[in-house]
Structure formats: C-alpha cells, structure tokens
Amino acid sequence: MNRFLxxxxxxIDAKGRVSVPAQFRSIIQKAGHIELYALRSLHLPALDVGGxxxxxxxxxxxEQEDPFAETADDMxxxxxxxxxxxxxxxxxxxxxxDFIREHTGISADVTxxxxxxxxxxxxxxxxEAHRTRVRERLAEKRRQENLRIPVGTS
Amino acid sequence: MNRFLxxxxxxIDAKGRVSVPAQFRSIIQKAGHIELYALRSLHLPALDVGGxxxxxxxxxxxEQEDPFAETADDMxxxxxxxxxxxxxxxxxxxxxxDFIREHTGISADVTxxxxxxxxxxxxxxxxEAHRTRVRERLAEKRRQENLRIPVGTS
DNA sequence: TCTAGTCCCATTGACGCCCATAGTGCCCCA
DNA sequence: TGGGGCACTATGGGCGTCAATGGGACTAGA
Numbered sequence: 001m002n003r004f005l006x007x008x009x010x011x012i013d014a015k016g017r018v019s020v021p022a023q024f025r026s027i028i029q030k031a032g033h034i035e036l037y038a039l040r041s042l043h044l045p046a047l048d049v050g051g052x053x054x055x056x057x058x059x060x061x062x063e064q065e066d067p068f069a070e071t072a073d074d075m076x077x078x079x080x081x082x083x084x085x086x087x088x089x090x091x092x093x094x095x096x097x098d099f100i101r102e103h104t105g106i107s108a109d110v111t112x113x114x115x116x117x118x119x120x121x122x123x124x125x126x127x128e129a130h131r132t133r134v135r136e137r138l139a140e141k142r143r144q145e146n147l148r149i150p151v152g153t154s
Numbered sequence: 155m156n157r158f159l160x161x162x163x164x165x166i167d168a169k170g171r172v173s174v175p176a177q178f179r180s181i182i183q184k185a186g187h188i189e190l191y192a193l194r195s196l197h198l199p200a201l202d203v204g205g206x207x208x209x210x211x212x213x214x215x216x217e218q219e220d221p222f223a224e225t226a227d228d229m230x231x232x233x234x235x236x237x238x239x240x241x242x243x244x245x246x247x248x249x250x251x252d253f254i255r256e257h258t259g260i261s262a263d264v265t266x267x268x269x270x271x272x273x274x275x276x277x278x279x280x281x282e283a284h285r286t287r288v289r290e291r292l293a294e295k296r297r298q299e300n301l302r303i304p305v306g307t308s
Numbered sequence: 309t310c311t312a313g314t315c316c317c318a319t320t321g322a323c324g325c326c327c328a329t330a331g332t333g334c335c336c337c338a
Numbered sequence: 339t340g341g342g343g344c345a346c347t348a349t350g351g352g353c354g355t356c357a358a359t360g361g362g363a364c365t366a367g368a
Contacts, residue, residue, distance in 0.1 A: 010348070010349090011348080011349075013349060013350060013351090014350075014351085015322095015323085015350085015351085016322095016323095017349090017350095018348095018349095019348050019349075021347090021348095022346080022347060022348085037159075042289060042292055042293045042296065043293060055157075055159075059270075070291075071291075071292075071295060073197070074288045074291050074292055075292065076269065076270065077267075077269070077284070077285075078288055078289065078292055079270075080157070080158065080159055080267075080268045080269050081160070081161050081267035081268055081269060081274070082161075082285060082288075082289075083159060083160065084159050084161075084268075085159055085160065087323095087324085089323090089324065089325070089326095090324080090325060090326070091326090091347095091348085091349090092347090092348090093348090095322095095323075095324095099160070099161075164358070164359090165358080165359070167358095167359060167360060167361090168360075168361085169312095169313090169360090169361085171359090172358095172359095173357075173358050173359075175357090175358095176356080176357055176358085243313095243314070243315075244314085244315060244316075245315095245316090245357090245358085245359090246357085246358090247358090247359090249313080
C-alpha cells in the first residue's frame, strides 16, 4: 500500500531526533528518496510532509498562476521560503528543528498522521483536539443532510 | 536537491561579514560560480541573490512586465546600476555593504530565504512580517476561491 | 600612517554517521 | 497449541566532521 494512513506518536530524543514511522518511511524510500519536503500548513498548526514529488505537485500548481500577479509571488514565497527539506538519517529519523517547533508547538512528542498522498506532523494534543473537532463537524454535516436524505448508516 | 529552499538566519560579525548558508553555497558552487549577483527586489525590502543567470531572468521579466520600452529601460538601469557582485571569501562569507543595508534595513542579522532558483536576503523582522502577511493573503484567497494550495484540508 | 579588504587559522557547537539495546510482533517448529 | 527465536522498530548514545563565528596578520590604496 503506497498511501499514508493512520497515525502514530513518537518521542523526540535528547538530541532532538524523532523516528519517522517505518510505514511512512517505506513509502518514501520505495520511491528512492532520502529526504522529505515539509511545508507549514496554512490553516493548521501542522506540517505537511512528503517526498520531493510533493514539491513538484505544488510547483505545477504554481505554474498555473499568472507569473506577474501578487498571488504567484506569494505562493512562491510560501512554497520555497516557508518550506524546507528534512533529511532522514541512516536510522530513518529526522531532527526536529525550530522551524518545525515554532509552527506546530511540538516539544517532546510528535504525532505522525497519514493524509493519503502525504502525511502530517502534529503536537499530540493539538492533533487530538483537531481530530475531535473534525469529527464533530462531520457529524453535524451528516445530521443536516439526514434531514433531507435519511441514509442511516450508523 | 539543487533548489534554494527554506530559510536560515545568520549573524553579521564585527567586520561586517556573514556566512552564506552552506546549503545555498553548495548549490552555487555546483553550478561552478564563485561570485554572486545581487539585485534589489522590485516590491520587497529584500535582495535577490543568485548566479549570473539571475540577471537574464530579471531582464526577461522586465520586458514582459512593462510594455513601454522607456520605462523598462529605466527599471533596468535602476536594477543594474545598483546591482553588484558579492564576492565569497574562502570561508563562504560575504561582506554586507551599505548597498545591502540601505535597501533591506539589515543591521545585525541576515535571514537567507530560498526562492527556488535563487535566494533572498532579509532583515529577520521584516522577513517574519512578510511571512505572516503572505500566509494571511493566501489563506484569505483560498477561503474565497477555495484555492487548493495546501493538500492538508482534513 | 591609517583604514579597508583579504587570507588564514582557532574555537565551538551542531549535525551526520555509526553502533547498541530494549520492546514487540511474527513465524516456525516441537 | 504453546514456546522459542528471529526480524524489525523505536530509542539512546559515542564520536568525528563540518559549518558558523571570531579574530589575527598581511597587503594595498588613500
């Protein structure tokens, strides 16, 4: 399975390193990459992480923009200055830099969460909070739709 | 990876020198260049720095952006007259000249920010301010157009 | 002579590379 | 079916290398 699924929480050691879950790692390494591309999510206190092809996807999206509009500059700045590479060491670990900590609030532990084509890095508490919030939103949405279309799935 | 990505802040020493991040340096040296070209960014209080090919790209952009040749000439003059070489010393440092300080407000520290094909030099505070502004604009834009910049929607 | 710009060297702290260990799940075999 | 052992992951730590920074000495031009 070459999709990022599920979530795992790992500990950051005294040297500031954390193991990327083997399951996620194998997907990246299968593609022959030893470095990860990380981007600070716009709306969430989380990091979007994937192989270099993640950056390619964003670059393609960027090319669709009018290169002389402010949006293109903004997107380029966001993708290139506000993103960066994370190098995997020989044991499949990455070092948690200030770049990561500032945006996510991560301190002692990291929750890795699959997101299909990539994965995310969270502070465990914030991840949990986000998870329940999402669940509530979805439940609410379904409740509204059920008023019209009663599809009782439970 | 031969792209300028991420950002680092380095200190200017008593002699006015600052280390160019090794990651950026290696990209330049891989391309076989010993000197850097610096241009004032058009809209930002930052310096665009890169190899000689940076000049050509800026010229092309100028031509396309401004249909009136005379204005384009003025702009070209403005850029080139004040643009200059930054010589790397043996330890990969450059001297921060008044030319740099005037346009960027840089005083004690420099933030080097990747911009894919080149990099930028910022005053740390201004960089941070710009970063948050860009994120706000992109977030707003996405809210309006449902523009899918980050994959992480959840 | 003084100043500004180089070249070179020293220090220190961070990071990469390597190996060790403990916990866990799985498989195989009795 | 239960036990032993193998494989692998997460984690911890040692150590050498390199980057960032500071500073001294030499040179050339004002």
